[in-house]
Amino acid sequence: MEPFRYEKVQGIPVTVISDWLKESPTLAAGMSAGQHYGLHREQDDPRAVVPNRDRLARALGFSLDAWTSATQVHGKNVVRVTRAERGAGNRKRETAIPAADGLVTDERDILLTAFYADCVPLLFWDSDRGAVGVAHAGWRGTVLGIAREMVERMKREFGTDPGSVRVAIGPSIGSCCYEVDDRVVDALKEQIPDLDDDIVHPKDNGRFMLDLKRANADILRQAGVENSRMSVTNFCTSCEEWLFFSHRRDGEKAGRMVAWIGIRKDES
Ligand SMILES: [Zn+2]
Structure with missing residues (x-):
């Protein structure tokens, strides 16, 4: 079953990780959807972005003051977010956390966010420790092992058990639409020595169809995350034009989705 469910929260189109939200009344975890609700400063009408973020944050039970973002650089730096x-x-x-593609926190009332237009959103939830995390994994972040870095950082900072942490792998480009060259595949072999056809499928033209979601799932498994604790989306951002932006499909003009995770202050 698709773990990311499309719905509207106070009129705003989103996808949410319905199983997680069912389990915890204070958790917010999901990703924006639809083409007409701009949330990204560079790609959307800047006058609309801050009011839109404010409305979304409040719809999720937070405030704009809780909305926290980093400047993403396709790296593997993970930052612990505090008050x-x-x-x-x-x-x-200018006030964003500099040069980080992963954010983690164990404090309530902080809404961690990251932006995407094909890259893989990784959402982490440790319900035992009340800790959460979000990461941005394009092919560069994937081959650098940001997925593993997130698990290790949460273990170090919060005592997270890799065997019990939940991870959702969100809407991103599917292997149906993601053709890469051997430069990417060679780099990926550093992280995944036994790369199989499920992750990288060779084509007749000497190039490859890459499944970045599976690649991240594989790296997470190596880091100790249980298969049964992973929820992997079936959505391809390039195929699902009515729901998502896609850089491969739309080029430089592509908008951005935002993914979020946070734990609200109190039950409401
Ligand atoms: Zn596709």
Whole structure:
């Protein structure tokens, strides 16, 4: 079953990880959907972005002050967010947490966010420790092992048990639409020595169809995450034009989805 369910929260189109939300009344975890609700400063009408973020944050039970973003650089740097970083990047790009593609926190009332237009959203939830995380994994982040870095960082910071942490792999480009060259495949072999046809499928033209979601799932398994604790989407951002932006499909003009995770202050 598709773990990311499309719905509207107070009129805003989103996809949410329905099983997780069923289990926890204070958790928010999902990704924006639809083409007409701009949330990204560079890609959308800048006058609309802050009010849209404010409306979304409130619809999720947070405030704009809780919205926290980093400047993403396709790296594997993971930052622990505390009260001091809460709200970074919410109104102005200049205040975003610099150069990080992963955010983790164990504090409530912080909404961790990251942006995507084909890259893989990784959402982490440790219900035992009340800790959450979000990561942005394009092929560069994937081959650098940001998925593994997230697990290790949560273990170090919060005592997260890799065997019990939940991970959702969100809407991103599918192997149906993601053709890459051997440069990418060679780099991926560093992270996944026994790369199989399920992850990288060779084509007649000497190139490959890559399944970035499976690649990240494989790296997560190597890091100790249980198969049964992973929820992997079936959505391909390039195929699902009515729901998602796609850089491969739309080129430079592509908008961005935002993924979020956070634990609200109190039950409401
Ligand atoms: Zn596709």
